[in-house]
Amino acid sequence: MNQIIFATGNEGKMREIRAILGDMEMEISSMKEAGLTLEIEENGTTFEENACIKARAVAAALAVQGKARECVVMSDDSGLEIDYLNGEPGVYSARYLGEETPFSDKSADLLRRLKDVPAEERSARFVCAIAAVFSDGETVVTRGAVDGRIAYELRGDNGFGYDPIFYLPEYDRTAAELTDEEKNRISHRSRALELMKEELKKRML
Secondary structure, three states, X not given: OOEEEEOOOOHHHHHHHHHHHHHHOOEEEEOOOOOOOOOOOOOOOOHHHHHHHHHHHHHHHHHHOOOOOOEEEEEEEEEEEEHHHOOEEHHHOOOOOOOOOOHHXXXXXXXXXXXXXXXXXXXXXXXXXXXXXXXXXXXXEEEEEEEEEEOOOOOOOOOOOOHHHEEEOOOOEEHHHOOHHHHHHHOHHHHHXXXXXXXXXXXXX
16 A cells, blocks of 8 residues: 545645645545546535445546556545534535535525624534555545634635635634644645544554
């Protein structure tokens, strides 16, 4: 096991993943960099189910090509849960208002829906599930979350997705106003990946 192939084409995610897993001394590639272009239907009802669907689809494609032997295939499914909106957009975070809709528009619509909601009722969390499919077919899933609340306006330009509207009271900043180092210490993806690192280390013993 000397390579991680991550089932994503999102460059923002890949920067975070490489920063967090960089000390594993494994080659880390996106599925595109591994030469795979797949249309994967994410029809799960939980973050964990969707992460497994994507990771298993990429692992199966690599197996067909005879490339799966030394790889671990990972995928994440992540999203924003807003309590006032009964957990929306949740597993549909990327597809909210349509996959091609810019996140600035998605975020603006959520702010509109929360326009008159007081701060104490704007609680929310980012959730991330990471699935790893090992060469023997075993699947391991980890989960990370970070709590905050929805801001009243978009703030910051360092980040992606819903970062500009996710306010972290302990920092008095949105996730998009954090430095990369700060975000990688506390993000939902960081927490899930740190747990996955422990699973990888067990495999290397």
